[in-house]
């Protein structure tokens with residue numbers, strides 16, 4: 001079933017590509033041809049009584065796009081006929097090689113967004129070996145809805161960004177930046193962005209196979225370019241990584257309440273569900289969705305394609321471009337991480353660093369199993385994770401991952417730990433102003449995180465020194481009160 005569907009899709013793609021090529025090269029001839037056919041059809045419909053067998057089928061003519069594909073009798077691009085070995089002469093046998101199908105798609109479109117009057121970002125996946133060992137190219141074309149005489153062939157080379165540091169698997173992430181020399185579709189007349197993705201002989205040097213991707217369609221009147229200069233709606237927007245697995249509702253509950261409290265009224269949280277938002281997790285998010293703080297994106301389809309970490313790099317780039325003009329700052333970190341400001345408010349921090357496009361945020365690593373036993377052990381299970389997991393890993397000389405925040409209008413593609421395609425400056429030393437606590441893995445388990453109860457201020461486990469750090473524990477009380485004030489007691493009985 002699935003295989004058949006895919007084959008049909010591939011066929012449609014090829015047909016579309018040829019269709020566009022022909023339309024472009026001989027638009028006037030085609031119009032003439034179509035009008036002639038249409039005329040013929042009308043005649044036949046009117047005079048069906050005439051027993052002209054061969055022309056009858058014409059009366060039930062398919063829509064124009066299908067028509068043209070049938071009209072184009074170009075040879076197939078890839079040799080599909082089986083070849084046989086041939087004995088040439090003098091004992092020389094010319095061996096043949098027959099190709100069947102393709103192992104990974106040339107391009108899988110996730111999304112395309114306008115980034116101004118003349119520029120677009122197209123986000124998708126593409127065969128990794130193709131990008132690693134060959135040089136596939138992208139060409140962008142703008143096709144206005146209403147073809148007028150003044151319309152030119154608005155075709156530019158697409159600028160390809162591979163933001164995933166070579167982490168890809170079968171697929172790698174591609175962001176194609178399509179920037180035209182002048183604004184397109186700005187007058188609100190509508191149009192389409194096509195991306196022609198060429199393998200440039202990467203898969204078979206005999207063929208520069210090109211697939212045409214219908215990346216974006218703008219209906220007439222749907223574009224308002226002034227939004228690209230308007231002040232953003234939000235101050236802070238969180239872009240989440242794809243969530244998968246059996247997540248702990250209680251950990252998610254703590255995380256969202258803590259961060260809505262921290263980021264404040266002009267903030268928004270975009271959560272991508274790759275299968276991890278099961279009903280119990282949905283239950284803790286719903287009150288915040290209803291309050292307008294959270295948007296959920298269902299990206300479970302993405303799981304069909306084997307990329308790095310549930311296509312995390314794809315998802316963050318979708319988020320970047322989808323919300324690029326709706327927020328002043330964008331934060332990228334995970335649900336087992338808690339942003340912490342040593343001294344002041346988030347607004348004071350970002351205002352004081354507003355000259356930077358990107359802020360790197362360093363990590364405080366917390367134990368995910370040592371718990372602080374300062375009162376009755378029976379009560380510890382009712383405490384929040386951030387209250388009881390208070391042992392901080394103080395091992396020196398370890399490179400720890402960082403997370404980051406950006407001013408997205410200056411960023412063109414992004415990654416998991418930082419963004420490398422941006423305009424402006426990155427600040428790396430920020431730990432006096434902003435940090436994050438990392439409770440690695442605690443979110444992905446639905447059981448009590450405490451494995452060992454400790455009552456000392458220091459503890460050494462397998463050579464790793466831990467010290468008590470009660471910063472998050474002290475913040476928990478205010479967060480609990482904040483949650484109660486904002487959404488009431490609906491989540492009081494949430495489980496691990």
Ligand SMILES: *[C@@H]1O[C@H](CO)[C@@H](O)[C@H](O)[C@H]1NC(C)=O
Nearest residue numbers: 024025026139153154155156
């Ligand atoms: C449009 O431009 C592209 C790229 O420059 C070129 O390959 C194509 O032949 C052009 N088509 C027409 C009709 O000029």
Ligand SMILES: *[C@@H]1O[C@H](CO)[C@@H](O)[C@H](O)[C@H]1NC(C)=O
Nearest residue numbers: 114115119120121177179412
């Ligand atoms: C494409 O790249 C150009 C040049 O770096 C940049 O000005 C533009 O904003 C980018 N467009 C998008 C949609 O990212």
Ligand SMILES: *[C@@H]1O[C@H](CO)[C@@H](O)[C@H](O)[C@H]1NC(C)=O
Nearest residue numbers: 224225226227228229230231
């Ligand atoms: C276009 O967007 C701007 C800024 O977001 C807004 O003020 C204006 O009303 C919009 N215009 C139309 C016609 O929607």
Ligand SMILES: *[C@@H]1O[C@H](CO)[C@@H](O)[C@H](O)[C@H]1NC(C)=O
Nearest residue numbers: 343344345346347348349351
């Ligand atoms: C934030 O900055 C303002 C203005 O600089 C200052 O008055 C205020 O005390 C700061 N707030 C905090 C909590 O540091």
Ligand SMILES: *[C@@H]1O[C@H](CO)[C@@H](O)[C@H](O)[C@H]1NC(C)=O
Nearest residue numbers: 373374375453454455456457
């Ligand atoms: C800490 O725990 C140990 C054993 O778990 C116990 O013997 C000791 O009394 C405890 N100390 C305090 C101060 O609670």
